[in-house]
Amino acid sequence: MTPQISSYLGNAARFSAVVDGAANWSSASPCNGWTGADVLDHVIDTQRDFLAQRGCDLGPRPAGFPADVWHSHLEAVRRVVADDDLVLAEYDGYFGRTTLAATLADFYGFDLIAHRWDLGRATGQEVAFSGAEMDTMETAIAGFGESLYMDGICARPVAVPQDATRQQRILATLGRQS
Numbered sequence: 395m396t397p398q399i400s401s402y403l404g405n406a407a408r409f410s411a412v413v414d415g416a417a418n419w420s421s422a423s424p425c426n427g428w429t430g431a432d433v434l435d436h437v438i439d440t441q442r443d444f445l446a447q448r449g450c451d452l453g454p455r456p457a458g459f460p461a462d463v464w465h466s467h468l469e470a471v472r473r474v475v476a477d478d479d480l481v482l483a484e485y486d487g488y489f490g491r492t493t494l495a496a497t498l499a500d501f502y503g504f505d506l507i508a509h510r511w512d513l514g515r516a517t518g519q520e521v522a523f524s525g526a527e528m529d530t531m532e533t534a535i536a537g538f539g540e541s542l543y544m545d546g547i548c549a550r551p552v553a554v555p556q557d558a559t560r561q562q563r564i565l566a567t568l569g570r571q572s
């Protein structure tokens with residue numbers, strides 16, 4: 395297993411903890427117009443779409459209770475990413491030449507961190523980013539540049555108080571009020 399896949403799976407494990415702690419999937423999330431279930435569906439569907447574009451067969455999309463769907467999806471991803479040759483094969487990505495492993499670690503890792511907070515907010519769970527996660531988020535934000543604010547990605551930044559924490563500033567950059 396590559397270090398990048400280990401990073402992705404670590405983010406997925408922390409996301410899973412919030413999924414497992416969720417009770418009310420119909421509560422509004424910080425993502426405009428989305429419930430907690432919608433956030434989870436977004437995470438699953440964007441990962442499945444990306445992997446399908448890379449020729450990976452995850453099988454049919456799981457159905458059922460949201461937490462069960464997530465765990466079935468993640469198990470299918472684990473099977474696919476166990477193939478080091480597959481995850482290290484290069485392709486031309488949105489930001490240039492990359493690998494499936496790098497995209498899962500960088501873009502989808504960022505997505506798992508941000509949406510873990512969104513899901514926590516929707517389901518009444520407190521989510522605090524670690525220093526390493528905040529480093530990851532800040533690096534990703536800088537790398538995405540204005541692409542971060544394309545339609546369907548993140549809302550424009552919002553203002554924060556002068557005494558805002560590092561996490562609050564990162565979330566504000568993603569258009570989220572904490």
